[in-house]
Amino acid sequence: MARRSVADPGPATKRFVPPAGQDEPAREAARHLSAIMQEYAGIVRSREGLAQAKGLLARMAGLAGSGFAGRDWWEWQNSLTVARLVIEAAWLREESRGAHYRSDFPQARPEWLAHIVWQKDRGAEVCKLCLG
Numbered sequence: 538m539a540r541r542s543v544a545d546p547g548p549a550t551k552r553f554v555p556p557a558g559q560d561e562p563a564r565e566a567a568r569h570l571s572a573i574m575q576e577y578a579g580i581v582r583s584r585e586g587l588a589q590a591k592g593l594l595a596r597m598a599g600l601a602g603s604g605f606a607g608r609d610w611w612e613w614q615n616s617l618t619v620a621r622l623v624i625e626a627a628w629l630r631e632e633s634r635g636a637h638y639r640s641d642f643p644q645a646r647p648e649w650l651a652h653i654v655w656q657k658d659r660g661a662e663v664c665k666l667c668l669g
Contacts, residue, residue, distance in 0.1 A: 563609035570597065570616055578624050583640045587628045594621050626653040629664065 577590035597617060630653065632646040633639050652667040 563607060563613050566597070566600065567609070567613050567616060570594075570613065570620055573597075574620055574623070578620070578627055580636055581638050581640055582627050584628070585641075587624055590624050591621075591628070594624065622655050625664070626655070629653060 573590055573593050577586040577593075594617065598621070627637070627639075630637075630649055631639065631642045632649045633643050634645050634649065654665045654667050656663055656665065
């Protein structure tokens with residue numbers, strides 16, 4: 538099986554090459570994912586940072602279907618899905634609310650007093666806003 542890697546596009550990333558069937562590369566991928574989320578989708582967020590995170594997660598998603606096995610890989614794939622949905626929800630919410638601050642949208646907006654809910658519809662994720 539060919540080895541694949543994620544490019545090194547920013548300070549929160551590093552190269553990793555996960556060989557099939559080994560858990561340590563999955564743990565390294567999980568640490569990599571955690572660093573991306575802390576750097577770009579933590580308490581202080583911006584459209585630019587969220588865009589960078591989206592790109593990095595898209596690159597990581599290419600590894601998810603690469604034939605890697607083991608519980609750690611399944612957990613990493615699930616974490617990658619959750620991270621992608623968190624980033625998409627933060628991208629949609631153009632305001633600051635509670636402990637989550639959007640540096641490009643510093644004020645709370647009453648029209649965003651809602652929950653963002655993702656669900657599957659015929660295999661595709663669909664976003665819903667649920668008021669109060």
